[in-house]
Amino acid sequence: MKGYIHSLESFGSVDGPGVRYLIFFSGCAMRCQFCHNPDTWDMKTGTIYTADELLDKAERFRSYWGKEGGITVSGGEPLLQMEFLTELFRKAKERGIHTTLDTSGNPFTKEEPFFGKFRELMKYTDLVMLDIKHIDDEQHKILTGHTNRNILELAQYLSDTGKKMWIRHVLVPKRSDYDEYLTRLADFIGTLKTVEKMEVLPYHTLGAYKWKELGYEYQLEGIKPPTEDRVRNANQILHAGKR
Numbered sequence: 001m002k003g004y005i006h007s008l009e010s011f012g013s014v015d016g017p018g019v020r021y022l023i024f025f026s027g028c029a030m031r032c033q034f035c036h037n038p039d040t041w042d043m044k045t046g047t048i049y050t051a052d053e054l055l056d057k058a059e060r061f062r063s064y065w066g067k068e069g070g071i072t073v074s075g076g077e078p079l080l081q082m083e084f085l086t087e088l089f090r091k092a093k094e095r096g097i098h099t100t101l102d103t104s105g106n107p108f109t110k111e112e113p114f115f116g117k118f119r120e121l122m123k124y125t126d127l128v129m130l131d132i133k134h135i136d137d138e139q140h141k142i143l144t145g146h147t148n149r150n151i152l153e154l155a156q157y158l159s160d161t162g163k164k165m166w167i168r169h170v171l172v173p174k175r176s177d178y179d180e181y182l183t184r185l186a187d188f189i190g191t192l193k194t195v196e197k198m199e200v201l202p203y204h205t206l207g208a209y210k211w212k213e214l215g216y217e218y219q220l221e222g223i224k225p226p227t228e229d230r231v232r233n234a235n236q237i238l239h240a241g242k243r
Contacts, residue, residue, distance in 0.1 A: 018068030036207025070098025
């Protein structure tokens with residue numbers, strides 16, 4: 001089995017516990033207005049690898065991982081290549097490697113055959129980093145082009161099944177940076193039993209040039225990153241919900 005991989009990074013320090021080897025999968029159905037990697041949207045633009053090829057590359061850096069490190073898959077959206085992802089994580093666990101899945105949750109459904117394949121994947125997944133783009137469904141559709149209902153359902157499922165989670169939220173002025181939405185998100189996070197960490201990621205414009213290079217119109221033109229005060233405010237509200 002082979003998968004489409006956009007890129008690899010040897011020393012990730014913010015995408016899971018410890019030092020991580022990052023594997024960015026190609027392909028994503030969401031069209032987040034703030035996306036800084038629109039070059040990952042098309043799955044077929046990636047490089048083809050087998051699971052063993054990726055793990056052999058990763059293990060060259062294993063001495064740097066310490067007790068907490070391992071591999072993190074991100075994207076793009078890894079769940080679009082779930083069968084390959086499952087093989088990768090299964091073989092990683094056979095090698096004693098910690099596995100982290102960074103996902104938007106967009107493909108999630110409890111319908112078959114997806115749900116059965118997802119449950120199999122979870123057998124080999126140590127940690128899920130779930131990106132919740134917006135708590136309000138209508139605003140989520142504006143921001144990403146998709147509903148958030150199945151994403152929140154995924155968060156609840158992970159909580160109910162005891163799967164460790166980190167929640168990530170990109171703070172976007174004029175989109176998600178309103179106290180009303182942050183409080184609602186905090187209340188939702190407060191219902192989850194397995195959230196170990198809550199991260200506020202300030203919106204930035206570092207990927208705006210990629211939109212233009214690819215011929216896309218950048219959706220957040222003119223919107224500046226949030227101020228330190230607003231980031232601090234979001235952290236206070238969301239971490240209060242986590243407690």
